[in-house]
Amino acid sequence: MKIGLQIRLLSLGLLLSTALLIGIVVYWGFHALIMNQQRESLESFVALETERLKTAFSEIQHDIQFIAEIPAISKIIHAHHAGKFSIEREEKSNLGLLFKELLKTKPHYDQIRLIEAANQGKELVRVERNLGEVLIVKESDLQQKSTRDYFAEILHSDPGHVYFSKINLNREHGTIEIPYKPTIRVALPIYQATNQLFGLVIINMNFKTFIDDLFHIQPGRYTYFLTNPDGDFLIHPESSKTFGFEFGKPNAAQAEFPDLIPLFISSGQEFVTEWKDLSFSNPVLIHFRKIGIFPDDPKRFLMFGVTASFGDIQTGTNIILLKVFAITLVLILIGLALTFSLTTRLTRPLEWLTDSTKRFAKGLAISSRPPHEKNEIGILSQAFDHMVASINQKENQVASMNRQLLKANTDLAHFVYLASHNLREPARRMIMLADLICHEGKEGVPPACQDLLIQLQSTSVNLLDQITDFRVFTNLSQGKILRTNVNMEDLIRSLTDEYTYAFQAKEAVITFSPSPSLHVYESLVKVFYKNLLDHTLKHVRSNDIMVSFTAERSTDGWILGIMVTRLSMDQKNLASIFAPLTQATSPHAESGLDLAICKRIIERHRGTLWTEIKENVVHIRFTFGKEG
Amino acid sequence: MDTMIATNDPIIMVDDSETDQLIAKRCYQKSILQNPFLTFFDGPTFLSHMDSVLHKEAPIPALVLLDLNMPIMNGFEVLTSIRQHQVFTHVPILLMFSNSDNPKDTERSIALGANGFQVKPTHVADFVAFFNSLKG
Secondary structure, X not given: OOXXXXXXXXXXXXXXXXXXXXXXXXXXHHHHHHHHHHHHHHHHXXXXXXXXXXXXXXXXXXXXXXXXXXXXXXXXXXXXXXOOHHHHHHHHHHHHHHHHHHHHHOOOEEEEEEEEOHHHHEEEEEEEEEOOEEEXXXXXXXXXXXXXXXXXXXXOOOOXXXXXXXXXXXXXXXXXXXXXXXXXXXXXXXXXXXXXXXXXXXXXEEHHHHHHHHHOOOOOOEEEEEEOOOOOEEEOOOHHHOOHHHHOOOOHHHHHOHHHHHHHHOOOOEEEEEEEOOOOOOOEEEEEEEEOOOOOOOOOOEEEEEEEEOHHHHHHHHHHHXXXXXXXXXXXXXXXXXXXXXXXXXXXXXXXXXXXXXHHHHOOOOOOOOOOOOOHHHHHHHHHHHHXXXXXXXXXXXXXXXXXXXXXXXXXXXXXXXXXXXXXHHHHHHHHHHHHHHHHOHHHOOHHHHHHHHHHHHHHHHHHHHHHHHHHXXXXXXXXXXXEEEEHHHHHHHHHHOOHHHHHHOOOEEEEOOOOEEEEOHHHHHXXXXXXXXXXXXXXXXXXXXXXXXXXXXOOEEEEEEEEEOOOOXXXXXXXXXXXXXXXXXXXXXXXXXXXXXXXXXXXXXXXXEEEEEOOEEEEEEOOOOOO | OOOOEOOOOOEEEEOOXXXXXXXXXXXXXXXXXXXXXXXXXXXXXXXXXXXXXXXXXXXXXXXXEEEOOOOOOOXXXXXXXXXXXXXXOOOOEEEEEOXXXXXXXXXXXXXXXOOEEEEOXXXXXXXXXXXXXXXX
16 A cells, blocks of 8 residues: 555544544533533522522411411400400401402412301301402301311411411312312411410412412423422322322322432432433433421421423534534545645655656656655655666766777677687698698608698697687677576577477487576577587487486586487597587597587686586586676 | 689689788699689789770680788679679679688678689698589
8 A cells, every 4th residue: 555545544544533532522521511501500490499489488478477467356356255246347347358458469369267266167257269359258158167177287286386288179068179279278376365276367379370470380491390298299291190199199209200209208308400311302301309398397398390301402502513513524624635635745755756766676767856845755755866866877877888898899809800810811821831831842841840740730720720719709709798697497498499300300308407597698608508519419429319408506506517318429439529628629620619619608607617428428517607 | 513614714813812822823733724823912903904804805704713801902892893894794703711600791792793602721632622623
C-alpha cells in the first residue's frame, strides 16, 4: 500500500475517531447536563408546590381559628345558656351573614357550620354553596350531626386542636354525592367560659376546587399526584383512579409506583428523583415528597408527587444535537478534504521519489521534480534529484570514457591487425625463400647449413602460425571489451543446436550439467566452444561417442568442461590431438590453430585450461578467471 | 577454379613486393605454363599498361593476379578501374590475399567483378600447383 494512502487512511481514522470521541463526550455531557438540570428543576418545583400546599392548609387552619374567635359565637353561646332566644337568633343571623361573606371569598369552601355538642349535634348555623350560590340554610333545614364519625372525633379532641378530617368523597344522607365531591372537613371545638364544651365550628372544603385553584392544573409538562397515607390517590390525571378506597380499590399509588412502597412505610420524607420509562424520546421524571400538614399528628401526611415530561426539551435537545452532528459532519468533510489535499501535497515528493526510483532502476527518464517542500520528504526528493543528476553526469562521463576507450581499443585492434598482417608477410616470404633454396640450390648448400635451412623454414612456419593466431584473436575481440553476465547453460545449449547434424553423424549422445551464469566475453566464449567442438568432431574418428558439458563448483569458482567418452582411441593419440591446448607451440600447425585460439581466449579471461586424458576419455576443463 | 588460361597471352602479376614477384616468377618457371609472365609494382603502372592494351599496342592479358594490399591504389580500386572498360569485362582477374580470415574481402572481390581469389601459398609446391591448375 502506498504511504500516501496509508497517511490518508491514518488521518481519516484519527479525524473520524476524534470527531466520534468528541461527539460522544459532548453528547453524553450535554445529555447529562440536561438531565441533571431537569432533575434539579423538578425537585425545586415540587419543593415550591409543597410549600404552597402547606401554606394553603395553614391558611385554612387560620380560617377555622378565626371563625372560632368570632364574637358572635360567644354571644350565641351566652344567649343560648341564658335562654335569650331572640338574641341568639339575631347573633345566628349575624354569624350566618359573616359565614356567607367568608364563603364568597373562599370559592373552595362549600360549607361553614356552627354545631351544638348537645341536642344530638344540632346545627346552629349553616352556610353552604349550592349550584354556585352561597345560601344561609333555614333553621328548619338544619340537621343533627351526632351520628357522624367526625362529630365524635372532634368533641373528643384536645382544646385548641384543629381537626382535619380524612379527605374523601362527600356523602349526603349516607350516600356518595354525585357528581363526586372530594371533601375535607376542618373543625375546631368551641368551649364556654367555664371550659365546658359547647360545640364546634367546621368548614367543609371542596378539595378538588381547592387543588384546582392552588395548582391551576393544566395538561402539560407536569402531572400532579396526591395520595393519603394509605396510598390512595386523591389527585391523579385519570380521575377514575382517585379515591379508590371508596370503591374497594385501595393503595393504587403503590401499584402504579412500586418504588414508592418503602417511602410509605418508612420515616423518609421524599422519594429521590428517578427517571421512569427511560427513553431518549420521552423520558419522565418522578418525584414524591411527604407533606406533614397536620402539626399535632406527625404520622399523618399526604404524599405529594409530580412527574415531569421533558419531551419538548428532549426534542429541542435532539434538534440541537442533530445540528451539531450536521455541523460536525460538514467539518469532518472539510477536514477530510483538507487532509486529502495536505497529504497529497505532502506525499507528492515521496510518490515522485518512488516513481523516479523505479524508473531510474529501469533506466527510464525521470519526470521533473514537484515543487520543493521544505520538509524531510522535500529534502529527500531534492537529494534524490541531485543524486540522479550526479549519477547521470558520472554515467555520461563513464559512457564517454567508454566510447573513447572502445574507439581506442578498436583502433588498437585494427592497428594490431594490420601490424600482424605486415609481420606475417615477411614470415611467409622467409618460408617461401627457404623453400626455394631447398628446391633450386640444395646441392650447393653444405649439409650442416641444410639442417639450419630446414630449421629456419620450420621456425618461420611457427612464427607465421603465431602471427596468424594473434591476428585471428585480435580480429575476434574488436570492439568487444566488456564482460557481461552470461547464462552458460543457455549459451551451450544454443551452440549445440548448431551441431545437431554433426552430432547425429557421429551418433553422439549429448548431456548437460546445470551451469551457472558467469561474467565473461560472450563472443569469445562462443568461439571457444565452437572451436573445441569443431576440433573434437574433426579429429575424433570414433562414432557412438558421448559429449558431456560439465560444470563443477570448486573453492576457486566454477570449473566448466567438455568431456568426450566412449572413444575408441588410445591415450597417446588423444594427447596428440589435444596437445595445442596445453603446449606453448603446436607441433601440428595445421590442426592446432583452432585450439590455440581457445587457449588465447582462456588467457584473455585470465582463466586456466587443462586436459584430463585417459584411455578412450578426454576431459577438457577450464575456468574463466576470478571475474568469471 | 573456373579460370582457365586458354591463350598464349601474357599472365600479369601486380604486387608491390619485389620479393613476392621474385618468388612468383621462380615458382611460375617451375610450372607447366608457357605464357609470358609480366609484373607491375603498383596499380597506376598496370592501368597504364592496360591503356596500351586498349590501343592495341599490347595483347589482352590471359590472366591478372592482383595483390590486394598495395600503395597508391589497392587491389579493389584497380579491379574497379579495369571492370569499367567493356573490353576488359572478360579478362580473368584473380585477387591474391595474404590471409583468408576476412570474409568481407572475398565477398567484395566477387562483388567488384573478380573471377576468384587466392591466398598466397607458403610453400613452393603449393604455388607451383596453383599455376598448374590454371592450365586449360
